[in-house]
Structures are given as C-alpha cells and as structure tokens.
Amino acid sequence: MSTIRVVWGAASAPTEMASYDAALAEAGVENYNLVSVSSVIPADADVEAVGTAPDLGPAGDRLTVVEARATTAGPGQVSAALSWSQSVEGPGLFYETAGETDQADVERRVREGLRAGQELRKWTFDEPSVAVESQRAESGTHTTALVLAVYGEGEPIC
Structure with a gap:
C-alpha cells in the first residue's frame, strides 16, 4: 500500500454543492470521483498530513477516502475533524466528525470517538494525530469545511 494523505479545505459559494466543490479544490482533490470507506x-500504510494533495492521477479517476465534512447556509460556522492512530501491530484507525460548530468542539468529539474505536480493538496504539478545518459562513452563502484521508493514488473507473 502507498501513502494515505490527509488533506483539508474550506470554502464558500452560492450553493451547497458549489461550496463542497470549492472546498475539494482547496484540498487539491476536486477533479476526482471520491469513494468513501x-x-x-x-x-x-503510511499516513501523512499534507494539507493539499499532490497530483494523484488523471481527472476523473476514483480516489478512496475517509471524509469528514460539514456544510451550512450562513451565517454560522462549520468545522470538520479527522483523527488517526496506528498500532504497533500494524493496522490503525481513522475517526471523523463534523458539524455546525467550532474547532474546539469537533476536535474534542473526534478525539473521544477515536478513543472509543481504539477500545474496541486489541491493538496497542501510538499517539493520535488530528487535522481540523473550520470556517465562518456569511449570510447568503453556503460554506463547507472538510478533512479527507486519501488512500493512495487515483484508479481508473472504467
């Protein structure tokens, strides 16, 4: 397996889907078809927090992702968080959360969720990492915040 890259973005636009697309562009993955796992x-796998994805292949390729995403119609605030930890045995765990809330709240919730997931497994985990993205939404716009774990590189769909 190759590298799993953690990327993030936030953006505002006139519609919900346009704000999502613009946030994906901030994260560098707007030209791919995302498949959530x-x-x-x-x-x-190696996990690296990179912020913006490098070129992962041709436009239209499929990318496998774990996605934390929140969208709101302004005014307000949206935040998304992704935490992860690998085990000394090898496998690891991502946990994601998002909502119309502030950074501190999603970071607290994502850490709690990761701890709960770790307790379900008989692995010895290393220290967790967390990536959080947050943005205020102005009245009259839609705003999306997202954090993605992108597995490897793009794969052709057909």
Missing part, C-alpha cells in the same frame, strides 16, 4: 488504516 470506513475508517481502518491498512497495516502497511
């Missing part, structure tokens, strides 16, 4: 990190 649950939150297990394969044993042979």
Whole structure:
C-alpha cells in the first residue's frame, strides 16, 4: 500500500454543492470521483498530513477516502475533524466528525470517538494525530469545511 494523505479545505459559494466543490479544490482533490470507506488504516500504510494533495492521477479517476465534512447556509460556522492512530501491530484507525460548530468542539468529539474505536480493538496504539478545518459562513452563502484521508493514488473507473 502507498501513502494515505490527509488533506483539508474550506470554502464558500452560492450553493451547497458549489461550496463542497470549492472546498475539494482547496484540498487539491476536486477533479476526482471520491469513494468513501470506513475508517481502518491498512497495516502497511503510511499516513501523512499534507494539507493539499499532490497530483494523484488523471481527472476523473476514483480516489478512496475517509471524509469528514460539514456544510451550512450562513451565517454560522462549520468545522470538520479527522483523527488517526496506528498500532504497533500494524493496522490503525481513522475517526471523523463534523458539524455546525467550532474547532474546539469537533476536535474534542473526534478525539473521544477515536478513543472509543481504539477500545474496541486489541491493538496497542501510538499517539493520535488530528487535522481540523473550520470556517465562518456569511449570510447568503453556503460554506463547507472538510478533512479527507486519501488512500493512495487515483484508479481508473472504467
């Protein structure tokens, strides 16, 4: 397995979908088809927080992701958080949360969720990492905040 990159973005636009697309562009993954998976990190994967994704292949390719995402119609605030920890045995765990709330709240909730997931497994985990993205939404706009764990590189869909 290759690297899992953690990327993030936030943006405002006139519609909900346009704000999501603009947030994906901030994270560098706007030209891919995203396929969401649950939150297990394969044993042979390296996880790197990079902020913005590098070129991961041709436009239209499929990217496998774990996604934390929140969108609101302003005014307000949206925040998204992704936490992760790998085990000494090899595999690891992502946990994601998002909402119309502030950074401190989603960071607290994502850490609690990760701890709960760790307790379900008989692995010895290293210290957790967290990435949080947050943005205020102005009246008359839609705003999306997201954090993604992007598995590897793009794969052709057809």
